[in-house]
Amino acid sequence: MALSDLKAVKRNEAGIAAVLGILGQRFGERFQTGQSMREQHAHTTTYIPTQAPDGVVFPQTTEEVQEIVRACNEHRVPVIAFGTGTSLEGHVNAPGGGISLDTSRMNRVLSVNAEDLDVTVEPGVTREDLNAYLRDTGLFFPIDPGANASLGGMAATRASGTNAVRYGTMRENVLALTAVMADGSAVTTAKRAKKSAAGYDLTRLLVGSEGTLGIITSLTLKLYGIPQAISGGVCSFPSVDAACQAVIATIQMGIPVARIELVNALQMRALKLNSNLDYPESPCLFVEFHGSETGVAEQAEMFGEIAVEYGGGPFSWTSVAEERTRLWKARHDAYWASLLLRPGARGLSTDVCVPISRLAECIAETEADIAEMGLIAPIVGHVGDGNFHVLVLMDVNDPAEIALAEKFVGRLNMRAIAMDGTCTGEHGIGQGKAGFLEHELGSAVDVMRAIKRALDPNDILNPGKILPR
């Protein structure tokens, strides 16, 4: 998809003017229209150009969100929910202008139910804030997409990350949520029971809807006990294929691996440029196990045996926290390390997800494509789920490089789809992948459109995303 394919959303100047007046009067200093504030709220962490909203409002309660949405709906003005702005596919852009609804002042932890292993938070609480808040409870919220994203944003984009293989994604970890719908009504999708067969699963419908069906104003999340013990380590493999075979065997044996991250040879080179890592520039798996002392030792030993069977290893593991932290810091710094491969460049981060049986093939074809296209583009993957990321390093001021990167992303998406996979495992559709949704899901997209029309007939909720009209 080329940038020119970004669907325009027609500006409704009269409506926008009316809403600017209403919100200015109602919210005072909590409504801002300065240029830098507006641009900051359309800032995306990729190359997609900034499309700023006309104003930014900072509500503090569900009722205030309702007021804002009602005004926007009445005047047919876009309203775009904003968490921390760390999404990667242009989710917070305002292609038709309108209002950015910043949830950062809705940042209270409303209740921790330790016996039920759940917590209810406002959407602006970030995952690191939540875990800091929980520190004394022995509980934690595991989902970790890398960035210190807001939990509302993570739910809205169905985020996941390194330990989804063990704990699931936001899909599995949101128990219930309250959302303001396009007509201004506030609905709560479920009670706190761990399971329910009562009616349509509106929780899962809103999780991943990217602010196009409703604006999340509170969420109830599952929590987990902090594991008694953690073991982990790094293991080199002669090839991506060998590493993937080891992953498949690990999952098939039911070893409850908590993280299993593939780093390809080029990415290893970058990590070594950035950290002091004693591993060769060959594909590696970063692995972690959570459980009892004996459990994590047993699991690490079993994984080590599997690794050797597939030509990898030796797997040196540790349950010493400092040593594990050093290894994982190297892995978590992959983005910054990658920039060292081409100083001055910026990275286009994209992700796909395929059935794990096709993963080695998909990565091999992608590496060949990278070589053939002359790109510098390291790969890391949450391979237990079949999910991997490519970071294309490019000069964002060179249209030819952007066009080449987009061509590459297009081929990658279509390759993943052809392998019975998805054009995005965790980044979402936003603007950047809207052109691929129909390739992936065909007529199911018509059903999505019918739902969008039914729930947001005036197309005010984050228009131009997922399903541009």
Next chain:
Amino acid sequence: MALSDLKAVKRNEAGIAAVLGILGQRFGERFQTGQSMREQHAHTTTYIPTQAPDGVVFPQTTEEVQEIVRACNEHRVPVIAFGTGTSLEGHVNAPGGGISLDTSRMNRVLSVNAEDLDVTVEPGVTREDLNAYLRDTGLFFPIDPGANASLGGMAATRASGTNAVRYGTMRENVLALTAVMADGSAVTTAKRAKKSAAGYDLTRLLVGSEGTLGIITSLTLKLYGIPQAISGGVCSFPSVDAACQAVIATIQMGIPVARIELVNALQMRALKLNSNLDYPESPCLFVEFHGSETGVAEQAEMFGEIAVEYGGGPFSWTSVAEERTRLWKARHDAYWASLLLRPGARGLSTDVCVPISRLAECIAETEADIAEMGLIAPIVGHVGDGNFHVLVLMDVNDPAEIALAEKFVGRLNMRAIAMDGTCTGEHGIGQGKAGFLEHELGSAVDVMRAIKRALDPNDILNPGKILPR
């Protein structure tokens, strides 16, 4: 809710006559209108009166389902998907007549992807058939609602059962599905990737929609490796409260219990009438662990220590298959055993689910209510999830007894809802619980109605269920 509250669905005689003609001509012996066949397809396993369809059709392909649905939609005739008829809330009744679409001849396993731990099946495959088919692969499908239900029906009702605490419900275990929508289009909701952030989660929208939004014609399900070792046993407790405290502690410690079933004192009496069980007539937990040899031993020991801490035990456990099978057979026969408490009676089976912190209180109040109302009604619970069942034994020919049982169920549902729980953890809404959905979810039900209207404007898909008009 009284029976009189069952919403009528107006019969469209002309449309029904037209569709009977069309299907008779098209499907020959695969379309039946005999009375016993029709009544059998409205048979419900509870006391809700039979409301028979006008005909029963046995399609064999998605395309045939599309033909049937198109004919029904054109002539505004209800079409009710039928699996094995083991649902408990009147899901397969035909209050406005119409066509029962029996999926039993769509019973092929389409593909097993062992490396990906998934399988794609037609909806008429039952869970026991699937596990028999998988026997040589080392894999299994864990969800076990008791009955040998069809997998299509289990998805449609968001079924779960004894081991949901470990493996989740159908919500977590359906990766993708193909469904025929009200307009006759067939949509596939997702690819086989383990996770995806691509668009609205139509998979989860259809799972639990009870045939009111689409008719499932194939499903891709997650599989699991058969555990290397299983341990389990039974543990008595002085009270339901003590047992629930032990369950909470077990879950909080992160012990990955595979099943943890509460049986109350009256239910234990029934089990002892039916089997040779050496346990007192006091509340018991039936517990099972899946994992490695050392893992399951460690987990059983840890659970035993917790049980003693809460006044229970001793917990005698075994990893010998025959002994475990005998114990679980006693538990699985709970329904039949219960009938021995009142020979000649039939059982009204109902379920609710609450946050686990409220479970002991909810069961205690329910036991008090049972005593006060003079009912005979044993309780079993999937207590790791906060889910429990009450079987009210009654003379279904005595309207006063039915009224009393319904009053009890109403109070139970409202009690669960007041405790931040749900009126059904796994049985679904159907007809029997339609009166409680709005109490539980308030204005969220309006959102459900908007979706139903958008996707099934003529209300042909299982009308009168979940959201009676």
